[in-house]
Amino acid sequence: MIRRGLLFVIIVAALALAPPATAERLIxxxxxxxxxxxxxxxxxxxxxxxxxxxxxxxxxxxxxxxxxxxxxxPQRNFITRRKAQVLGIWINAESREFVEVPxxxxxxxxxxxxxxxxxxxxxxxxxxxDYNILTQRIGTDIADVVPQDPFRVxxxxxxxxxxxxxxxxxxxxxxxxxxxxxxxxxxxxxxxxxxxxxxxxxxxxxxxxxxxxxxxxxKQGFEALVAQAARDQRLAYGLLTALLALLTGLFASLVFRRD
Amino acid sequence: MRRLERRRPFGPERAHVSIYLPIAELPVNLFVILGLGIAVGFISGMFGVGGGFLMTPLLILTGVPPAVAVASVPSNMAANSMSGTISYWRKRLVDIALGLVLLSGGVVGTAAGVWVFGVLRRAGQLDLAVSLSYVVLLGIVGSLMLTESVRAILRAQRGEPPVVRRPGTHAWFHGLPLKLRFRQSRIYVSAMPVTAIGFAVGFLGALIGVGGGFMLIPALIYLMRVPTTVAIGTSLLLVLVTNLIATVLHAVENRTVDAVLAFTLMIGGVVGAQFGARAGQAMRAEQLRLLLALLVLAVGVRVGVDLITRPADPFSVVATETFQ
Known part of the structure; x- marks a missing residue:
């Protein structure tokens, strides 16, 4: 009797928790x-x-x-800065960091x-x-703020x-x-x-x-290559860009030589 | 100048031929960038300066992030000054000794400039530092050049001979030790002020993305009393070397050199420089200097106005690790 009652409770609970059999599917x-x-x-x-x-x-x-x-x-970190007028000049006064936000x-x-x-x-x-999470670093805390927060806005x-x-x-x-x-x-x-x-x-x-x-x-092909080189082969990338400048200048002076 | 956020570039709806910048991570109109290269190259060829003081703010106006603009312009300046250096070299108008002493300061200055650039970028005050430097620097250089060239033009109108060189006048720094004789420039001067000038040019070049020619040429002519043509030739050499170093250092230190942007600018630049040089030779020297002075002042005033007018949006956003 007790076991049958328990079984009944389990079945009812399972039916309540599981999605109804007639539920829609989304494709x-x-x-x-x-x-x-x-x-x-x-x-x-x-x-x-x-x-x-x-x-x-x-x-x-x-x-x-x-x-x-x-x-x-993808999630990135951003710094949001607010300008304020100091001695007549608009400078970045306050800033907030947004941590791992889309x-x-x-x-x-x-x-x-x-x-x-x-x-x-x-x-x-x-x-x-407004209801997506945009976490900010506030002091030592990392949390989202109300949608009306001026930095969030x-x-x-x-x-x-x-x-x-x-x-x-x-x-x-x-x-x-x-x-x-x-x-x-x-x-x-x-x-x-x-x-x-x-x-x-x-x-x-x-x-x-x-x-x-x-x-x-x-990024694909050449664009991916350049971005990767700039990131992973910094010195070679810098030297290559410098060489490119030298060659372009040299080439121009040969092509346009008038004397 | 003042916004660090990425502005909407010349968008796809307007661009017919666009090119994607892999480091700046945005598409730009190919013709806008080539046009900028040609226009600045023209000015560069006409006045014998690099033109970085024009190129950097113009690039930022087209939507290129300042960090990328400042780091990518030096290679463009190097390409422009390379062809200039070669042509002055052939005419034996480059003072190697003077160039080397200037370079000793210039190399240190460039390294210091790249380092300070990184510090300011992290502190969020890069755009302010760049803008203020522009206003002060362009304001001073522009005003000095303007007064000088107006005087020269007035003298020419009165029929007096142009006074380019006043031998015998001595400034305070002529009393400094470590004196060196620079034969080609026909000057006998201490190495200390020369190194200091080199340092300043290298430092500002790396920090705010200007080639430095517009400061170096007047400094050599008016302070060091170097003949104008040798001053231009030597300045070209220094601008070439410091900008090559700046390119490598920016690539290593800040990772914001966009090779695609740089190359597009170079192509436009070397073409524009040829036409500029021809236009420049057809004009009188003092008129040329007056025009350059007005141009320098105009850029300085434009940046200054931006600093004091209320920004359209007081908020700006910058990704901290865009170039990860």
Missing amino acids: VSLSTHRVLINSNFTGTELVLFGAIELADPDILDRRGYDVVVTVRG AYLAVSSNRPFAEIAETEFLRRSRIGI GFVRVMRAEGMFSETPNGVTFLSSTHFRTTVPIPGSAPTGTYEVETLLIANGALVTRETTAVEVV
């Missing part, structure tokens, strides 16, 4: 998983297609789906975040630039102006009730590294499922 496909930077790279655009696979077609009638796609670039951040959704879910959910699911504004951070509340387009697409702009000055692409499927303000994939942005 996401990116136009590429590798962005190659070569000599004529000026930026590119990734296209993301998504499909919501329904176990039970009737479910659709009850739910309106929302999709949020967040792309987080150097690229793009959030797009099918409608404004505030309409999709409540603030608490947005914060927990890191939806929107300043940092985000500069990153947005450079095209590194973006929010597009109408960036996700539903092609049908279960198919959507969005584009992710990768600017020419985008940092190299791994870009994590997270797609959230939301219904009635609650998370249904999520799917993550990644894109690699890498």
